[in-house]
C-alpha cells in the first residue's frame with residue numbers, strides 16, 4: 342500500500358524555494374534546505390522568523406504558496422495523505438481531547454492511522470508509563486510535552502517534527518526531553534525540531550538552520566558554525582566563565598534525572 | 602467503518618465523563634417536568650366545548666353566545682367526531698343540539714361530559730346553563746328552562762404532565778443538538794484539537810459522522826430516560842410506541858444537529874456561540890408549545906410558530922405519547938421536519954469550517 346519512493350536516497354526531506362505570504366507579509370521567503378535520514382535537524386531563529394510557518398507547510402497543515410517539498414520521495418502538495426502516514430507531528434500550540442486518559446488517547450490516535458498501537462510501549466518511550474490513566478490536563482508541562490511526542494509516534498513515522506518541544510520547561514525537564522529525542526533517533530527515525538535555546542541546539546542537533554525574517558541565513562553543523570565564526574576573527578567581549586547559572590542550578594537541584 | 606466505530610465510542614466516553622453534559626441533557630429536563638408538573642397550569646386552559654347537531658339560525662345564535670365567553674372555546678363537528686375528541690381528552694363537554702333547535706321548544710339537549718376533568722366540566726355546565734337561560738329569556742317571558750340530559754363519558758384523564766413531558770423531551774433534544782454541537786465544536790477548534798487531528802490521515806467527515814452518531818445515541822437515551830421516569834414517577838399515560846418516538850426524535854435531532862453545525866460554522870469563538878444559539882432556540886422554547894398550548898397565542902404569532910421545527914417535533918412527540926399516533930398519521934410533522942433537515946444540512950454544509 343505504501344509507495345516506497347526513492348527510499349534509498351540519504352535525503353529524507355528536500356525543501357526547495359518554499360514561500361509563505363500572509364497578505365503583505367512574506368513570512369517564509371524562498372527557503373531551501375534538506376534533511377538526511379536519522380539526523381536531528383534544528384531550526385533556530387527569533388520570534389516571528391517563520392519557523393512554524395515553514396514546518397506547517399511541510400506537515401500539510403498550511404497551503405504552500407510557492408516552492409516544493411519532497412518528503413521520502415513524495416511531493417507534499419500532491420500526496421498529502423501518504424505524507425501524513427510517514428510523519429509524526431508535535432504542534433507548537435495544540436491540545437488533545439479532554440476526558441480521555443493517555444492510554445485511550447494514544448489508542449484513538451493510532452486508529453486515525455488505521456493502526457492498533459501498544460500505548461504502554463509508547464508511554465514508556467517517553468517515560469510516562471506511570472501516568473497511563475491520567476488525563477493530559479493533569480500532567481506537568483514537561484510531561485505534557487513528552488506525551489505530545491509519544492502522540493506523534495503512534496504511526497511509527499519516518500520523520501518527526503517537534504515545534505519548540507522544550508519551551509517553558511526547566512533545565513532538568515529539558516535534558517530529560519533531549520534523552521527522549523535521542524532515543525527516537527536511535528530507533529532510526531529522523532527528527533526536525535525548532536528551539537530558542539542555543540545550548541540545546543549545540544548539544545542535540547547534528548545540523549542547524551538559522552532563520553531570520555523568513556530566510557535561512559546559515560545551515561551547517563553547530564561546530565562548523567562556531568568554527569567559522571572564530572575563524573573570521575570573532576572574539577567574545579567578556580571571557581566565558583568556567584560555569585554559568587545553569588550549571589549552578591543543575592548542581593543544586595541534582596544533575597541526575599528527576600521526575601518533573 | 603472500524604474508525605467511525607472507534608471514534609463514536611471514544612466520543613461517547615468523553616460525553617459521559619462530562620458531568621455538565623449529563624446535567625444538561627438528562628437532569629435539567631427532568632427537573633423542568635418535576636417543577637412545572639407540580640405548579641399546575643391547568644387553570645389557564647380554556648374550556649373546550651364540542652358542539653354538534655342542529656345548524657339552524659337559533660342554534661348558530663346560541664353557539665355564538667357560547668363562543669363569546671372568554672374562557673370557552675367552541676369546536677363544531679359531527680357528533681361522532683366530537684365524541685372521539687371527548688374520549689381522547691380534548692373536549693371537556695360536547696353539546697348535542699336536537700334537529701330544528703328552538704329555544705322556546707323545550708327540547709331536551711344532550712350534554713356529554715368528560716369524567717376525567719370534573720372542574721372544567723362543572724364550570725362548563727354552569728356557563729352553558731347561563732347561556733341557555735339567557736337565550737330562552739330572550740324569546741319567552743317566563744323563563745322555562747331547557748332541560749339538559751347530562752351524560753358522563755369515560756375519557757382519558759389528560760393531565761398537564763402528559764402534555765408537558767413530550768414537549769420537554771423535544772426541548773431537550775433541541776438544546777443538546779444545538780448547544781452540544783455548536784459549543785463542543787467551537788471549543789475543539791479553539792483549543793487546537795481539530796488542528797492536531799488534521800495532521801493525521803483522518804478525513805473530517807469521519808469525525809463529524811462519529812459526532813453525529815454519538816449525539817443521536819444520546820438522544821435515544823434521553824427519550825428512554827424521560828419517558829421511563831415519566832411512566833414510573835409521574836404517572837405518564839404513554840399511549841404510543843417507543844419506536845415511533847425514536848423515529849420522530851431522530852428526525853428532529855437531525856435538524857437541530859445541523860443547526861448546531863451551522864452555528865459552529867459562523868461563530869468564531871466560544872463567546873459568540875452562546876448568544877447565537879440562544880437567538881435560535883429561545884423563541885422556539887417559548888413559542889413552540891413546549892410548556893403551554895399554542896392555541897392561546899395571538900393568531901398571527903400562532904400561524905408563524907406553526908412552522909418552527911420545534912413545533913413539528915413537539916406536536917409529533919405529543920401526539921405519539923398522548924394519542925398513540927403512528928407515523929403515517931403524523932405526515933405533516935414528518936414532512937415539516939424533513940424540509941427543515943434539508944434546509945439546515947444545506948446551510949451547515951455551506952458555512953461549516955474545520956479550522
Ligand SMILES: Nc1ncnc2c1ncn2[C@@H]1O[C@H](COP(=O)(O)OP(=O)(O)OP(=O)(O)O)[C@@H](O)[C@H]1O
Pocket residue numbers: 363366368386387388389390391392393394395433
Ligand atoms: N495565520 C497567520 N496569519 C497571518 N500572519 C501569520 C500567521 N501565522 C504566522 N503569521 C506571521 O508570520 C510570521 C512568522 O510566524 P511563525 O509563527 O512562522 O514564526 P516562528 O518563527 O514560528 O515564531 P515563534 O518563534 O514565535 O514561534 C510572524 O510575523 C507571524 O506574525
Ligand SMILES: [Mg+2]
Pocket residue numbers: 392393394433504
Ligand atoms: Mg513558532
